[in-house]
Amino acid sequence: MPAKTILSRPVYGTLSPQTGKNHLLVADAEGASAILDLAKKAPDGFFASAHIIFIPDTTRSQFQASLKALKPAQFYEGPSIAAALPRLRQTLANAHMGLRIYLAGTEGLIGQAMQVALEAGIDHSSIQTGHRGSWARRVQCVPCKGVTENVTTQPVTCSHCGLLLLVRAHYSRRLAAFQGVCINAEDPSEIPQKEEIFR
Numbered sequence: 001m002p003a004k005t006i007l008s009r010p011v012y013g014t015l016s017p018q019t020g021k022n023h024l025l026v027a028d029a030e031g032a033s034a035i036l037d038l039a040k041k042a043p044d045g046f047f048a049s050a051h052i053i054f055i056p057d058t059t060r061s062q063f064q065a066s067l068k069a070l071k072p073a074q075f076y077e078g079p080s081i082a083a084a085l086p087r088l089r090q091t092l093a094n095a096h097m098g099l100r101i102y103l104a105g106t107e108g109l110i111g112q113a114m115q116v117a118l119e120a121g122i123d124h125s126s127i128q129t130g131h132r133g134s135w136a137r138r139v140q141c142v143p144c145k146g147v148t149e150n151v152t153t154q155p156v157t158c159s160h161c162g163l164l165l166l167v168r169a170h171y172s173r174r175l176a177a178f179q180g181v182c183i184n185a186e187d188p189s190e191i192p193q194k195e196e197i198f199r
Helices: 031-041 064-068 081-093 107-119
Strands: 022-028 050-055 074-077 099-105 127-131 137-141 147-151 164-172 177-182
Touching: 022 031, 022 081, 022 107, 031 064, 031 099, 050 064, 050 081, 064 074, 081 107, 099 107, 107 127, 107 137, 137 164, 147 177
Parallel strands: 022 050, 022 099, 050 074, 099 127, 137 177
Antiparallel strands: 137 147, 164 177
């Protein structure tokens, strides 16, 4: 469970079926289990107008058969969040009034998909979120602006510029990432031991 003192972090809920003409469900890894839980409460015909975008990540083939068994109108399986975002943008560009959006899984997926939805003009009240799985962080390096995915350690080495970063307890919704500042800017020879704390 993440620290409860991070006031900037979004509050995640539980997915529940909403009234709407169309349903777009986006999930990664264990987020699929949130869709399957929603399906237990969904009315008949719910998935006949649903589009599922799923990124298996570390779960590999654990959830695909169960998600496909829901018989959604469309099912897309992507190799990564980055690969799935263009499809999400295209889907939202062709969307009609009455679309309901459900985002489930890691904070990285939820944040990035939320950005795309808001950029497409979707009202935030039409979007539900449910966190499942890892609390690994998506971290933006403040000095170089590069983003390092799936950060579990404190500090972390920036995957772009190589600086050693302190992962701050500040989540930027605009960037869908936590902020990382150089931990040893005054004395680069000072290298604190890394600890795995974001799981």
